[in-house]
Amino acid sequence: MPPQDDIDDLKERQICCDCIRESYLSDEVHKQGKRRKCFYCGNLGKCYSIEEMSERIETAFEDHYARTSTEPDALQWLMISDKESDYDWSRKGQETEYAIMDAAQIPEEAASDIQKALEEKYYDFDSAAMGEETEFDSDARYEEKGVHDGIWQAEWRGFEHSLKTEARFFSQSAARHLTSVFEGIDRMTTRDGRSLIASVGPETNLTALYRARVFQSDTKVEGAIAQPDKQLGPPPPASALAGRMNARGISVFYGANDPMVALAEVRPPVGSRVAVARFKILRSLRLLNLTALSDVFQNGSIFDSNYKHRLERTMFLRSLSSRLVRPVMPDDEPLEYLVTQAIADFLATEGKPPLDGIIFPSVQAAGNALNVVLFHKASYVERIELPLGSKVTAASGDWDDDGWSYYFRVTEYVSSQQEKPKDKAPDLIFRRVGDLDLSWEDMEPPGAAPALRVDLENIHIHIVRAVQFETEQHKVYRSRSVMSDPNEEQNPDF
Secondary structure (H helix, E strand, O other): OOOOHHHHHHHOOOOEEOOOHHHHHHHHHHHHHHEEEEOOOOEEEEEHHHHHHHHHHHHHHHHHHEEOOOOOOOOHHHHHHHHOOOOOOOOOOEEEEHHHHHHHOOOOOHHHHHHHHHHHHOOOOHHOOOOOOOOOOOEEEEEEEOOHHHHHHHHHHHHHHHHOOOOOOOOOHHHHHHHHHHHOHHOOOOOOOOOEEEOOOOOOOOEEEEEEEEEHHHHHHHHHOOOHHOOOOOOOHHHOOOEEEEEOOOEEEEEOOOHHHHHHHHHOOOOOEEEEEEEEEOOEEEEEEHEEEEEEOOOOEEEEEEOOHHHHHHHHHHHHHHHOOOOOOHHHHHHHHHHHHHHHHHHHOOOOOOOEEEEEEOOOOOOOOOOEEEEEHOOEEEOOOOOOEEEEEEEEEEEEEEEEEEEEEEEEEEEOOOOOOOOOOOOOOOOOOOOOOOOOHHHOOOOOOOOOEEEEEEEEEEEEOOOOOOOOOOOOOOOOOOOOOOOOOOOOOO
């Protein structure tokens, strides 16, 4: 180690912002440094002393770098001992000086001076006497640490536990936690630069959604196709059942990017009828894309004190995407859906900026199958308007010589009057008694502009004849062993 006087002298050396190529640290020196003559390039400029630089390196390495082991691990020793193996162990990582040089992107001479200053700080007489390595020894080697999101995972488990067992509503701690998780998510991107917020609607890649609804009789199907704007759109609040992204009584629109995905998502029983309708998206909507969330990326500098926190959050967000869309068994839905319901409610009302919905992968269909939930404020379906006095008939089929034949049809008998109704719905005439007419006051979010329009030329009825399952089969093996002592516990090896 150099004499103490030499160490004190090199700590006073100055390095300018132009000699520091790491952009974050260079900007910091440019803003906070003092105008001095740079020891390494000879120019006047904003500078930090080597002592100041050593403190910045020390902090950054504490958070982002680790000293590698000086000895092989147990498996590596076995490989070294194997006479037939050609394994040659070498210590991982960069030598201290070069790790510093690459991290700060500074000249080698400056990195060497910083290494000497830090080595002197961590020098320990007893360790040196025993030949033990200390931090920033010249022979030490460093590599970047992996990121761990243990704190985020623990906090999330606490959040889930609180929702399920303590306070489900008006929980300030839950709101604070969700704020910490989702704050600024609209500014985050994936590795390939895609935003986590997807814009859908006119002039985007997703201009329409498909929604399915299951019926148990032709009579109810007739009512639905006669009023598809009301009965194939989101249910009125009084009829809204709890779902993955909504609590009971909160009306939202569940749709899919493909009609067969929408059909699969409602899991219809054999013998049922499923109406699948296409809904055009009328205005631009902003949706959190959970498929992009799994590839979220955080760029930054190890010299930014908040970078480690952001990296850990990013790692947690990647795992959160799969957590939110994992399959839930029907018996577990009331409790397991509490978490996703709370998240959806937060994003719809408290998130900054508030979002209109969420895109998430389908658990019922493979490939690029996507589901979309539009929050209540973005789920209003434009009503079908007919001239005053119009009548609508609906039928599902006819009897002929071969028996009953399905032929779903809706006929509008339009009045010659041109005035469109404002308060009175058209009369509905079904071949059988149809569903009760729903009032529009129950359906419209107050002050909301329509976000969806049902495509009257793209409504199909699927009569479910059979359901096919794709499974992974495992045989059950059974064996028998003779116990030497009937009272002795046995642990057969299966």
